[in-house]
Amino acid sequence: MPKAYVFTRYGGPETEAFVDVDRPSPAPGHLVVAVRAAGVNPVDWKQRAGFRRPGESDERVFPVVFGNEVSGVVEEVGEGVAGFTVGDEVFGTAVAGGYTEYTLVPAAIAAHKPAELPHTVAATLPVAAATAYDGVRQLDLPPGATLLVTGAGGGVGAAAVQIARAFGLGVVGVASEGKKDFVESLGAVHVPSGPDWAERARATAPDAVYDLVGGQVLAEAAELLTDRTKLITAGAPEEDVRRLGGARVRRGRNAAVLEEVARLVLKGDLDPHITGTFPFDRAGDALRTVEAGHASGKTVIEVAR
Incomplete structure (x- = not known):
């Protein structure tokens, strides 16, 4: 079974664990993505501590997979999706968590990853x-x-x-x-x-x-x-x-924004300044780096294939 890094209840690092999860099914309008890299953000540990984004009201069902931004490869395409096929390299916002081997990404907020953009860099862009x-x-x-x-x-x-x-x-x-x-x-x-x-x-x-x-x-x-x-x-x-x-900030949350930030990276106008890259089995260490508040730039988790 695929692995995921989760929090099992609200609290501190003691709530974190690796668990086996079911591989997601291709929901309508979504892509099943084999994750190659996941970006780490302060909101990840804040959500573990009970933080809710504006407009969020539903109670979470534990365990909750950490992470929001990913880059990877399309494994399955849901009903009603156009413009993506199995094998496409994509990056976007994961609705089923990003610190995992497979996740769901809404096609509307996913973009094709330029071939010259590494997965580790693309994973820093969606959030x-x-x-x-x-x-x-x-x-x-x-x-x-x-x-x-x-x-x-x-x-x-x-x-x-x-x-x-x-x-x-x-x-x-x-x-x-x-x-x-x-x-x-x-x-x-x-x-x-x-x-x-x-x-x-x-x-x-x-x-x-x-x-x-x-x-x-x-x-x-x-x-x-x-x-x-x-x-x-x-x-x-x-x-x-x-x-x-x-x-x-009014979030665009669309492919056009993702394509534009990727263009800025390729043009040399934007460098995510990745200062820490961790293998998947050290996801907790990656999160601690960000939670400490001293990291400059971005921290990324690589999910090996």
Whole structure:
């Protein structure tokens, strides 16, 4: 039977385990994908701790397979799917979890993987890079404007910095002092996070803020703007940012976005900066790396075939 890395209840790392699972059947509108690589994101461990995305209300059925973004090979095609055939290399968002050998991917939010794009790179794009792209597009800033990104040293933040630079924007990246060199290597002006970060950032006069942290950081970032419609977040609930006059990132969740971020990678404008690659049997170690909060860029799990 296929293996999957799961959490068996809400809690900490003690809830995690490898288990045998049934190979998924090709639901209508879906692809059964043999996973070659899975991206690791902070939301993975947050969901284990009980976090719900905006709009999620259904109780989870345990065990729950970790992960949301994958790259792999189509094994079966569900009813009503057009444009994909068995053997196609694809990447997209997994609805049945990504830390596993086989998963279900809705065809509507899957894209063909370019042959020159490794599975490990493609697996970093459906969540982190696509979220970054959607946010920068949503702000719709003119070339030459300045975007401030909080949490600029993480997977989404690093992608947002690079995509904004590719669109001709100036970027200010808020991140820890330890990530200064990394943030500056992306083309951003680094502002150290921590107490009084907003005062340090004020001199940069940002035209917009892309927040990836939430909480007090989001509230302080809002004070830097005269036009609060240019405040967006992927790090805080809808009600928090609306109270400040801003909005959540509106996710595109379609193949066109995936194809565009892949194009940016191939063009050299976007580098996921994969800083950790783990074999499948060390999925827990990969998750610990991200959960510790010190990793720059992206962490990936390789599922051998």
